[in-house]
Amino acid sequence: MANILMIGHQADLYVHLSRLLVSEGHTLHIASTFDEGISYCGSMDCNLVVLEDTVVQTVSAAITLLRETASSPHVVVVTDSYNPGRGHAALLGGALNYMRKGTAPRAICALIGKLPTLSASSCNIPSFRNFGIYGSSAKLQVQLGIISRSSSAIVNVLLQGETGTGKELFARAIHRMSPRKDGPLITVDCASLPEHLVESLLFGYSQGAFTGAARSRVGLIKQADGGTLFLDEVSELPLALQKKFLRVLQERRYRPVGGGKEETSNFRLVAATNKDLQEMARLGTFRDDLLYRISTMKVLLPPLRERGADVIEIAEHLLEARAAANGGSPRQMSADFKARLLAYPWPGNIRELVNVIDCTLAVAEDGDVLFAEHLPATIHAGMLQASTPAWPDQGQGAVHRRGGMEQSPAAVDGVARLQSGEDVALSVSRPHVIPSFREAKREAMESFERTYLSKLYAETQGNVQNACALSNLSRARLYELMRKYSILG
Template sequence: MAKILVIDDDFEVCETMESLITRLTHSCDAAHSLDEGLRMVRAKTYDVVFLDVRLPDGNSLDILPDLMALPQPPEVIILTGKGDPDGAELAIEGGAWDYLLKPSSVREISLTLGRALKYHEEKVGKIEGEGLDLTNVVGASPSIKVSFGLMGQAARSDTNVLITGHTGTGKELFASTIHANSNRRNGQFVVVDCAGLTESLVESTLFGHRKGAFTGAQDDRIGLVKLADGGTLFLDEVGEMPLSIQKAFLRVLQERTFRPVGDTREQTSNFRLIAATNRDLDEMVEKGEFRSDLLFRIKTMRIHLPPLSQRPEDIRPLAQYRVKRLCDYYGIPEKAYGSDFFTTLESYSWPGNVRELFNILERAVIASADEKTLYSMHLPRTLRIQVVKSQIAKMTGDAALEQDEAALVSSGVSKIGQEIFEDIFDQELPTLREFKSIAEKVYLGELIRQCGGDLPKILKASKLSRSHFYSLLKKYGLSL
């Protein structure tokens, strides 16, 4: 018996759907708002969700990412009383199973539900029986679990895969894991750094060359495409591939044949293609920077890796995994962790994602030397300063503290507080309350100095009220 949820503000529709679904021997719950529906799907696992596109508290298409990010995402069938082609397109792109107009016939609803349940059953069965080797892949957040599920599907197939995500999210690791779990695991995993391809040697690098084909070609050379025969060819940062070579590579993808530079004979290579990029290839196509026909070929299946800032619950397990590996590598006892260590890591925004996290952790392990426990003080000073600035900004509502370093320097904030920041972080980290007091006192002193003690200027520059300013002067023993 399947579990179905209907999210619709029309009570009559909910009752009709519940009656139909019950007759089909499934259980059915109903919610009448987005907020109520989200609470229910987070508390209980559903196989299929019927979702009205317009509800009193918002557009249902906006919550599709939340539904898709659930540990066991349901199949979503969008319901609407208005024919909306753009809405239908957005629903399908957002991961919805189907899109039905209200009113739909009993037969149409039953058939759509039946197909969705059949697909869901097969998908769940495959994911649960995956048996993937995830030795080097770490994460338990809902969003990364969605990526794991897609990775399992990719490993079972031989289709072309495009992996997207910001720099440092682990695209190459995902690609190599797909290869290691595929039926091509005994073949080579060949990496092509598209950003490093030079116009003059790109064809030779990819397709190989014959001796004497050009100046410097002193021997025959096998290209990367041929090396991947029977294995996987990974195009890293495919968005950087020169336009001049994209057409030639498209032919290789279509026919799996190529001709080495200086050769008259064609060769074949039976490879599986995985590509990765941190760029928006659709936008590049619109600008004429990437071939649309090549994009269609490489994105048969797409896997998106979310940035680390969107999955903070993965920071602790990633850090523990990395530190253990580092301790093994350096031949030192495994480290314990101070209570402030993970708090600091989880408070940082990680613009460089997992790659930045791993590099920072290596610096921390080296900085801790023979100490048995890792504390926040072992993390780089710049990271700790950024975390404290961010925390103060959230407490005070001062968005300026969350700007980048260049903006801070131009506004004078960085220069004003630089010395006090450096003094503080050369010592044991103070409490947030203590740090806020220190920062406020330094700010007030500099404010008075820059404004020459002119009260109207001070109030205008600081956006403080007269009473608040005088209370701060009294608090810190300052005067004009």
């Protein structure tokens, strides 16, 4: 029998769920706050969490926190007001489902019967370290589960993710986990193919097909026969060629350039892109029928900034690999070094992390421990830029707060000009009410704490361990402050 936890305030939903679940022999508990829910999942064996989306600010971060507790429960998100964008984020974050409150009770009861199978499949995800893929974040595990469960299926796969997220590494893993692992893996970088040669390179050509074709050449599609064809940056495939390639996918037959006889090739397609192919299809720059054909299975690779402590795990692997290559012992990372890695937004993703580790090792020379000072200046500058909010353009007559006091745009501009050394005369109207020093100080401190904690929560994607490491706050103090400002719910 299953143990279910509901996190929320909807008494009617709890009563309806309880009536259905108890009759089937299950148990249902309720937590009114997200903090209580995290505590329960950390101390009790919980199989499923029913999470009301209004309890938390960021649904995907909340799911990550729940999945990282000791019981690692599955999560269903329930809402009063259906929001496709919020539902999309919930499902990508690892939720089993996103549903309206009215239909939730019976849907949840039906889902509970499938939990043993779902839990078994989650536990049976093989280690991807043998393929060079490191990380244990919930967002990554969701995608690894998709790859693992579909490893024996001969279906086309589309890898989508930002530049530097490791799409080629995942393509190799998909090939090596498939029944075609003994066949060839042919990689084609569509962005680097000369447009006038792309057709002949893919399909091959016959002798005399064009000037310079002194002999026939086997194309890349034929070379992938019995294995996997990996089209990297598939969005760059010329529009004129997309129709021909669509026929290849449908029939696995094609005609070489200048050839009179059709060839066949039995390959599995893995494609990758960092662009929005649906938007390209809407604009007419990518065929929608080809998009449907190449994305039978879709894997969404999360950017490094959304993978929490994975950055530390990857960095440790890189340090061990560099040490093994040089015949030495791996360097250790200090606490401040790790904190900087966790706080940096990594616009270049894993590719940037690899370059940063190599640069850091060169700077550190023979030291045994890596400190934040060893990191490149670009890391420090990038963190400053990411943490500095843009000044709002609120138009004439707007006021800005500074230290708990309101200031007009003229006053702000005047202060800036005084700080730059200009001799200016300011005429600033005094506020109608000046708070006491103590009150102004309290307001300023609360404003600082609220802003800091909100940025901390967003930066760490709600990962409490990372947040404590960055802020040097204890877990108890962090929870106390987050409850104070209703950041966790």
